[in-house]
Amino acid sequence: MILYTTVPEELIFPSDQEAFQKRHIIEMNGISLLIEETGENQCQIVRVLSTNPNHYLLESVFPGQKVPFFRS
């Protein structure tokens, strides 16, 4: 299907809210991280949200790392 329109795709096909609700921005050891819930009490680091280049070298916050996750 080709849609000839200037309306952006995300307006025509809004993505489901579930994908967004799974994502959270948290802070771990002073580093902001974007995480995604992957299961019960587990999440995966999606992105490091930091401007400090050294934070990207820390093994404990490498993207893809699985970390236990608790709702407080």
Place this chain on the structure above:
Amino acid sequence: MNGNADQPTVQPVEKGSENVVDKIQQLGQTNIPQMDQETNIHCLTIIGQIEGHIQLPAQNKTTKYEHIIPQIVAIEQNMKIEGLLVILNTVGGDVEAGLAIAEMLASLTKPTVSIVLGGGHSIGVPIAVSCDYSFIAETATMTIHPIRLTGLVIGVPQTFEYLDKMQERVISFVTKHSNITEDKFKELMFSKGNLTRDIGTNVIGQDAVKYGLIDEIGGVGSAMKKLNELILERKNGKGGDILQ
């Protein structure tokens, strides 16, 4: 996702010596790793699409202004940070969000250097030129094109004049912060035959420097060198009015 009551907390996986430190932190001790994490140059990455008021699908890589702007404020405030490196690989996105980031970067009092790697298209252009000095990788490209909108601004269709004014804001920002002339920029913006069924120009590394849009060809190495130079100049009190 603003901070709210069900803000989740995370405990790091138990592995290696670093986590010994993490455990100590959980016991309420001082933040040991922070000590050797200090660096005088911070790095801001503008990647994927620049997100505006509408949240893009979760699989999209986006740069969100609500992340970037507090980071820029923090960089300005933190005495230990002396310079900022901005790395761009963006397809563009929301005009107002992009201009907001560009204005914030332009008004930073600390030395800033940008590098365009891969692409700095569309609204990435003002962000690239907003820094004190800009670099572009030889193979990187920047697409300059007129503003395209759905016509919906703040939920209502806008007049052509409104879009024209918006475009004028982009043009004046770029010409003010780079060496390109308004005529040349407009010529690139409205030229035919470069983009498929569209007007605009895809400017590649060397050409961007030739037109005066970007200062120099280079990568991370040259950008860091320039940034260190600017930091030194500023320390010596000569950096009162850095070029551009």
